[in-house]
Every structure is written in C-alpha cells, then in structure tokens.
Amino acid sequence: MKLTCIAVDDEPLALKMLCNFIEQTAFLSLEDKFENAIDALAFTHKHEVDLIFLDIQMPDLSGMELARVLENNKKTRSTRIIFTTAYNQFAVEGYKVDALDYLLKPYSYEEFLKAATKAYQFFETQHQPAPIETDKKDYIFLKVEYQLVKVMLRDILYLEGYKDYVKVHLIGKPSPTLSLTSLKNMEDILPAAHFMRIHRSYIISLDHIDSITRNTVNIGTMTISVSDHYKENFLQFVNKWIG
Numbered sequence: 001m002k003l004t005c006i007a008v009d010d011e012p013l014a015l016k017m018l019c020n021f022i023e024q025t026a027f028l029s030l031e032d033k034f035e036n037a038i039d040a041l042a043f044t045h046k047h048e049v050d051l052i053f054l055d056i057q058m059p060d061l062s063g064m065e066l067a068r069v070l071e072n073n074k075k076t077r078s079t080r081i082i083f084t085t086a087y088n089q090f091a092v093e094g095y096k097v098d099a100l101d102y103l104l105k106p107y108s109y110e111e112f113l114k115a116a117t118k119a120y121q122f123f124e125t126q127h128q129p130a131p132i133e134t135d136k137k138d139y140i141f142l143k144v145e146y147q148l149v150k151v152m153l154r155d156i157l158y159l160e161g162y163k164d165y166v167k168v169h170l171i172g173k174p175s176p177t178l179s180l181t182s183l184k185n186m187e188d189i190l191p192a193a194h195f196m197r198i199h200r201s202y203i204i205s206l207d208h209i210d211s212i213t214r215n216t217v218n219i220g221t222m223t224i225s226v227s228d229h230y231k232e233n234f235l236q237f238v239n240k241w242i243g
Helices: 012-024 037-046 063-072 088-096 109-126 183-189 228-242
Strands: 003-008 028-034 051-055 080-085 101-104 139-144 147-152 156-162 165-170 177-179 195-199 202-205 216-219 222-225
Touching: 003 012, 003 037, 003 109, 012 028, 012 051, 012 109, 028 037, 037 051, 037 063, 051 063, 051 109, 063 080, 080 109, 101 109, 139 177, 147 177, 156 183, 156 222, 183 195, 183 202, 195 222, 195 228, 202 216
Parallel strands: 003 028, 003 051, 051 080, 080 101
Antiparallel strands: 139 147, 156 165, 156 202, 165 177, 195 202, 216 222
C-alpha cells in the first residue's frame, strides 16, 4: 500500500527537503507540492489525498486554517495531516484538528520517517475490518490502536460515536475503549436482541438499562436522549418492556 501525499511549505528550501524525504520513502507517493495553502486546497478538491505534510505559518491561509477547512469538508475528512513548523507552541492546537503527528523544524529524516510510519500504520488499520465478530459468540474483537482486543458483549454498557472512532463504555472501566470503526459498523455487528441504536451518536445495551422515559435511557449515571429518528423502534421496545 502506498499513501498519496502532498507537501505544503512557503519556504522553498524547507519544501525541497520535505519533497526529498517523501521521495526517499517507499510507501509514500508525492502527488504534488505547493508553496501556499490555497493552491493545496484547490488540489484536494480535484484529487484524493491520503496525507498532507503541512507547514503552519503561511500567508493568506495558514496551515491550521487549511486543516480546519479539510476537517469540515465531507470529501476531505479522511485526509490526514502531519504538521511541520519551527514553532512548538502550535503542538497542542495541531492535535485539536486530529493531526497525526507534528514535526518541529529542523527535523531529520529519521524523525520524518517515524511520523510517516505512524501515518502508514493508521491507514493500514483502516483497510482492515475494524471489529471482527465470531458467529454466535458472546464476544467481539475491536481494533484498538494496532491490536485486536477481545470484548465480552455482557460488559458493554453503551457505545458512543466519536469522529472516526467509537467509544465503547464497559463495566468496571473508568475510561472507554476507543476503537477505529464507525457506529454503523457496530450497529450491523452487535446482536439486535441485546443492543439498540437510539441516537445518531449512541448504541445502548438493552441488558444494562436501569430506567427509561419516553425520551431518555438511564444506564448507571449516564442519561442518553432518544432522537426522533430512532423513537419509533425505541417505543416498540418500551411497550414490550412494560408488557
């Protein structure tokens, strides 16, 4: 697998070095290079790009601004970014826009390769089925970082959609398990007799419901609203529950 990528930097020497690093890396394919973010944005409208190596401080449109535009565009939402900059104060802000990594100038090829490999591993997981279900079993496997984690169905309280991931809230776990998959994928895999989607962002375990109203479900200390789109199915369940 090769990752298609572009390089964006308004400093010619920095851009040249970046392009050389990309071309030295077997699993990267340099599609184009740009000295400003506006031209790079126009390119992404016409071409699919996996990865952008992106300088932050540039005139007209900064790298951070470009990242936000790409994140809010459905077509480019799957594009990932590795920032390159001489200013380390942007690191925290960079991760707020889901940047895969952050290269602080001047960086070596070894540092570049480490960041590029992280990107390759990220995309590699996306080409594999995230959760794997063993037919008629009481557990599933979830793709968590770069490993498959076994999760017992009886331990799942509810699932919460989060960008390109799903947060799986489990009994006895203070923090949710973060799996690289979609809520729709989980909805298809989980047994309908025990799990129900009640909101675009939530699937609940029917076995762990503590109380319900016509519009909400309470699981432990968590109250989850039932959205209009899923209300009819939910009310059918409520009627059976009451009956």
